[in-house]
Amino acid sequence: MSSIKSSLVKQLTLIISIILFLVLLFLDISVDTYVERQFESALVQEGKRLINHIDVENGKISLSLRADLMEEFSAQKLGKYYKIWADNEVIVKSDSLSTYPDFSVPDVKLKSNEYLIKSIELPDGRSGRIFIYNVGNAKKYNTNYQSDIYLGLTKVSESLESIQILIDIVFLLTAIATAFFIRYLVNKIVSQGLKPIETLNQQIRDINFNDENACFDIVSPPKEIKTIIDELNQFLMVNRSLLQSEQRLTSDIAHELKTPISELMSVTEIAIKYPQNDEVLATFKDDVISISMRMSNIVKSLLMFNKTNSKHFVLSTKEIDLVSVLHDLVARFHSSSNESQSRINIESPTSLLIQSDYFCIEAILTNLINNALYYSPQSSIVDIDIQAGEGTMALFISNELSVAMNENDLHNMFEPLWQKDKSRTSEDHFGLGLSIVKRLCRQMNIEISVHLKSENIIEFILIFNQKSK
Template identity: 35%
Template sequence: MLHKKLPLNSYQIVDITLPNREVGKAFLYSYLAKPKDQKPTPIYLTIYASTTGLDKVTGILDILLIGSFLLSMIIMRVVARAIVNKGLNPLVNLNDQIKLFNYQKQQRQNHSFTFEENTPSYIEVDLIRNELNNFLEINRKMVDNEKRITSDIAHEIKTPIAEIITLTEVHQRFPDDERLAKTFTSDILQISNRMKVIVENLLLLQRTSHSLAIYKEPIKITTLLSSVIHDLNFKYDDIKQRIVLNNTLQQPIIADEFCLKTIITNLLDNALFYSVPSSAINIVINDDAQNMVFTITNSSPINYSETEVNKLVQPLFQHDNSRSNNDHYGLGLSIVDNICKINEYELSISQLTNGEFQVLVRVPKKNCRE
């Protein structure tokens, strides 16, 4: 029996080997006993216990704990993977459609991204899909518009080039014909000037499609309008008699002179050219609570459909009756539209019920301050 010296009322646990050679522990305890009617007597208590069974139990508990931990990790992994895969399924489906976009685009023209049946949908993925479809629709319209513009530019440039080639070949074949020689140089010059106007307008359209260096300064609208009328006088001899001006503005307008003059010149040129001959062109300039408003109204011999009115701002778009015209090429309103967008002006084009054609340009007053 172990008998270590211990202070009274203290204990100690030590590892030992039992007589049957099992591993165990000994609990040693020293205390002071107080029997009745006797003196207090120190007592030393020793208790032996085998730890083999306890070690087996704790081993089993350790194995169960480790096993349950590993099992819970496996279950969590499986559940998390299933949830993530289910949540990413719409995004994976969308990604697969993007990968096959070029191939499917060749198969069908109006391709768009959609979800397959029985595929869960989420707000976030729906937003991405909608924005992609919106981008494709805008891009498709831009590509179609660029194709149309390219075709129209080729048509507009090809016509005067063909005329020059034809005149030159005829003059070479009949060099002694006085009728051809008399007008040959003037005809070539006229055709070349027409090509120059087309190229200059195309360059101006390209320039206004991106950005312009805007320099705002006070502009007197009456002075600017007089300058525009003077510039157009060589094309329309009766321009001063046809213009009817109603101006209620008292203060100058703070704007870029080039932009404002280009807008008024193109709108007034179109109004004079496409209106009934010798008819009045009404110009109203006033302001309201938020805008400076320019209104140009003219009588129109052509009744435009709503679709045609909406297409008037497209480059090189002309009404069928005007396609053969040599002075207007369908670029004026496109240039005006681009300049208005750059300056944050509002452009409105409409045909009234009485047949008159009306164009409004609203200049926000916040843009008219220095």
């Protein structure tokens, strides 16, 4: 697994080292060139000084030098040589060349007062440079020579090469040492820059999710890390809320199942204790069936609740008549309970076609209508109103409350197994209906909301975001 720190250190070190190497290479070449030019400049100056000592007397060319200059070109001094020639004939040469009669100067053609410098192998076998200068036409000096007069001056360049090699070594060692220093410096800077991430990583390892006051916090974090910290704290808060919801749901499920189980055990114990009591035996079977039905409905609702939140939940969308579905449900309520026949009032168009899942629509409307009938006074009316608009359709279900509610109750209403009045028990109502409705609406992209129209009237609103027909 690659490391951000190692990757940054390698990349920054490589980039900076390459830039530094190019800079040092440029400096190295510049210094080498400067040293070479200084060497050649000294050779040119020395050659021009010799030219100033050329004498012509009675058509003969000679070189008059001071004793100290003559000493530099003596036979004992190797490495410095000069020669003056014309018409391929040597006119004057240094004493140091006396032991090298076969030494020849490169044949070049130069204009008058023009010179060049070339690298050559000196007579003694060492490397050097030669300064060749065209003194001028021999005729203007009244000599017997027909062509131009040339001067050649040599100088050992081994010292120059040694200096250049030394400079190269110094620059190379400097580049290597600087590369290591840059790596060390970059490693320190990157480590310091990544310190907030390491601190945050350590806090993530040590965080206690059960501690409500625990959060991620770094003193003066960078802007980028601050964003991550805020998102992690938000994630922590959401997960704590989910954990608390799961814990509450587990506790509520256990409570919902514990109640009928306790009732079943009590009824069974009484039946066992009084086997000859006709009154006990007469109600025993009905009690067992009633308690078992409640437990069965709880399990079915829990399975339905879990199914609606599953990623494998698949919608089967088709064209359905919402008004027809609503009237069929109301008719079913009427057939199952005579009490509900006069309590449901519907205001709707004659027909309203939508693209939706029939099972989900039926489950949503069944739970909402059943909930409205159960939690409203027996003499009250449940109003259902369907309104179609441009691109949207709204369904309103309102009823009078038998128990007063506040805004906090409305917020908790869609929580699983939440009940305003937990003392009321029923085979069919235990706080999962609205949770199932909420999840089904989310699956089908239906907006659901609830509010208090007045102090004792509650209204649920479903918004279908699609074009009605």
